Every structure is written in C-alpha cells, then in structure tokens.
Amino acid sequence: MSTNLLALLPELVLTITGVLVMVLEPVIPAGKSRKPLGWLAILGSLLSGLAAFYQLQIVNAQGTLTAFYSTIQIDPFSIFFHLLIAAVVLVTLLGSLDYFESPITHAGEYFALVLFGAVGMMFMTSSVELLMVFIGLEISSISTYILAGFRKGRATASESSIKYFLLGSFATAFFLYGVALIYGATGSTSIGPIAAGLAITRTPTMAILAVAMVLIGLGFKVSAAPFHVWTPDVYQGAPAPVVGLMSTAPKAAAFAVLLRFLFNGTPMLHGHWILLIEILAVASMCLGNLGALKQHDVKRLLAYSSIAHAGYLLVAFTGTHQNAVAGACFYTATYAAMNVGAFLVLSQLSGFSERIRSIEDFTGLALKRPGMSALLGFFLLSLIGIPFTGGFFGKFYVFSGALQNGHVWLGIVGLANSGVACFYYLRLLAAIYSRPTSDSVAYIPVRKVTAPAAVALAATALATLGLGILPNKLVHLVERATPTTTAAVAVQPTQQ
C-alpha cells in the first residue's frame, strides 16, 4: 500500500462507510428501521480504530510517516487522537443506535454525519499544514452544525443549530484571518516552515496578532471563556448523544491542533501566547464553574462544566512541551470517557423527547432507576476529580505539569475551582439520591436499556474507572506521543 493511502487509512475507512450509509439510506423503504445503517456505521468506526492500530505498528517499525507532500504526518501523537476519536464515535454510535424512538426517515443521515465529522477531526489531528487543518476543521464543524439541530420539528433544535452555526463560522473567520497573517509574516502555512520563518521574520507584531487570532478561532471551538457564550444554549437544544460527541471529540481535535501549532509552529512566541493561554484558562475555569452553580437544566449544567474542563485543559499548556502534550492528551482521554458516559446516561434516561431535563426532574431518580443513577453518580464523581476515577489523575497531571513549570498561582486557581465545582455536581447527585417529591419520579418513563447501549455505557464506565486505577497504561502511550525531538523540529528548518 502506498504511503499516502496508509497515512489516511482511518479517514478513508470512515469516508467510505459514510458514503455507503448515505447511498443505502434511500434504498431502505420509508418507515423501515434505519438500524442496519447504524450497524454499518459502527463497523466502520471499529475498522477505522483498527486501521489506526495498524498505523501504530507501522510507525513503531518505521518511524513517523509523512504523506501528501508532507502535509499529513502520522506519528504517535496523531495516532493517539485517531484512536480517541474512533473510540468516542464508536461509543456514541452504539449508544444512539436505539435513540430514535420511531423509525424516522432521516436517521441514516445521522450515522453518516457522525462518521463525516470524525473524518474532519482526524484530519485536524494528523495534518501539519494549516490548509489541511482548516479543511478538517470545516468538515467536522459543518457536520456538527447539522447534528446539533437533529431533533427536527422542535424549535429548540433549530435554535441550537443556528446559534452553533453563526458563532462557529464567526470563529472560523478569525482562524482564517490569523492563518492569512501568519502566511504573510512567515511565508508559509506549514508548521515546520512557520517555525523557521518566525526566526527571520521582519514583522513579528503581525505574527503575534496572527497567533492571537488563531487562538480566538480555536478558543471558540473548544468553548474556552470568554468565547463560550454559545455552549450552554447549543448543548441544551442538541440531542444528548450528539452533545456527548461534540463536547469531546472536536475539542480533542482542536486541542491537538493547538498543541502542534503553539509548541511546534510558534515556539519563538512562547512568551506572548503563554499569557493569552493563562487568561483563557483562568477565565474558562472561573466563568464555567460559577455559571454552572445557578443552572437548573442538567444539560446546561454539564455545558458549563465542559467550559470549566476546557479551562483545566488549557492549564496543561503552561507546562513544558513534554508535560503539556502528556497532560493534555491524558486529560482529553479521561474527559472523553466520563463526559460521553454522562451524556449517554442522560440520553438513555430521557430519550429522544428529552422530557426530563431539570434537576427537579431528577429528584428521587435512584429509587426508580438505581443502575442508571449509580452510573451517572460515578461519572459526576469523576468529573469532580475524586480519587480512583480518571478525572482525578487527569487533573493531577495537568496541575502538576503547571506547578513544575512555575505556574503556581494557576495551579491554586485550578484547585480552588475544583472545590467550587463540587457544589453543583453534588447538588445534582444529592437530588438523585434524595426522597422523591410528589410527582418528580412518577412520570419518568422507564426506557429499556438495549444491548448496544449497555455495551457503550459499560465501556465508558470501565474506561473512566480504568484510567483512575491503572493510569500507567495510558501514560505510557501518552508519553510516546510526546515529541522527544522538539528542539530538532524547531531548529531543523532554519538550517535550510
């Protein structure tokens, strides 16, 4: 197989499956269940995960692969994110296989869009050329814009979709303008030559402005404050399994781009962007946690919690290059496991109609759905960062990385914020395990948990637990993803 095809194998598998799902969709008669298409999509995401594993074997044997005129780079870093995205998509698809109560006609598009979105996210993580990053970003964004409004026929769905679309494309414009400026300052749009060009640029101010604009654009995508205003509205109106997907996988991809761009592309400007990152991190942690305190809608609460988690992740960027990559990779993985899990529980509890949504509705839930309540409680404890859950080690790595690099006050702000976060997670948990008020539990319809959804829930719970008890496994993989040849990457092009 040629190197080019090999480098794109996971994306290729997903694209072919996605197109196949789209082609087969109209073949199935109207009114028939679209479940076979869901199984096909699940098979595709499984195969693409295996393809990423295959790439890992090749990279282990031969070293880093580059393809398409060095615009795509397959190294342990990109493979880590490929595996993570494939896993999130697989779990989301399993969990949403029975999400559509009546066989609505456009369920096939849902599966295809999830796959296409994953293609874009994978592109973002493996490309070292900002043009490819831009295309990947758009593929993933356009798919998620549509997915956010997928509960067609509801006013909240289209509202969620349009808010996501307008603010998302607003952010894209900032990102593109930043890329244009960096092209002007360095004469290139590839990560390596950008680093080389920055060393000899005659317009350093323009380069700083460019980095700031790229940060704004990607800050919107990862919902870092003060670019977070869309998050609660969009998460509230979008279907629960989609929120689980879009609060984790596209964010992981955007963080991967940020890691590559900031540490490999613009290490010369470290002193400038570190300040912006600190501001974003502190603002996200504080605004996210304080905003969550007064929420009544559970999805809005988790939306604010995801803003806060974006802040914790940004704290990782203040470490050394190696610590930052290791901490951010570990945190994205644990965050993906626990957040996808929490939203899967929500989607299983309230179904497509999403009738139970506020904390009051959850009062006394444990009596009626003990299993589901225990799972949700476990994910909430992990989001708090209780020891023996993945969330604890995620926070531990991120904060210790920041402390080691001398950002003591950032670590203190982070820990104080974790304390504040306890309040709202525990408020929800207390409601679940308190005595039901007169009518809160009575009208919750009990939906049977189907086998695929049970597998998905078990996988996320095991991943969250596993990362809490045996974090070493992932730490090894993550540390392989950290670039040991940073200095060489930054210096090498200048010699040309």
Added chain:
Amino acid sequence: MTPLNLFLLLSALLFSIGLAGALTRRNAILVLIGIELMLNAANINLIAFWRFGPNPEALTGVMFAIFSISVAAAEAAVGLAIILAVYRHNKTTNLNQIDTLKG
C-alpha cells in the same frame, strides 16, 4: 504606500466591517453576510501576501484562497438551510426573538 499595504488596509477594513455587521445585526441572514465579509477579508490577505510576497512561484496563498472560497460556499449552504429551518418554526429570522433556550 506600497501596494501590499493598501491591500492589507482594505482587508482589515473589510474584516472590521464584517465584524461590526456580525455583532450588531439581529437578522440571521445579515449576520451571515457579515461573516462572509470576514472570510473574504482573509482571502484578500492570502492573495495579497502571495502576489507581493518574496516567493510568488509557490502557489500556497492562491491554493489556500481557492479552498477557503469553496469551503465557505459549503458552509453558507448549510447555514442558509439552518436559517430556513429556524424560519419555519419561528416565522422570523430575528435573532432577538429566537430565545427559547436560556437558563
């Protein structure tokens, strides 16, 4: 003033006009137009830097602009479809009146 500076000034102006439009307009379609102006400002920058840059044989800037134009078209298509869906429900595209989601 060199031609490059003139183009950069034009693009900065266009970006600011688009930004102001996207932030102040309440009609979803006009907000979209503002965003398109911002995207095209970036395209002007890319082409100006390519044309007046030290290395106009490498087609990076033009390639980037062509891709961004086609991607922006795809984005606008999806965006207009979403605006249609919103209009069907609310009988308006005024963003101030689309406010069922809040907490």
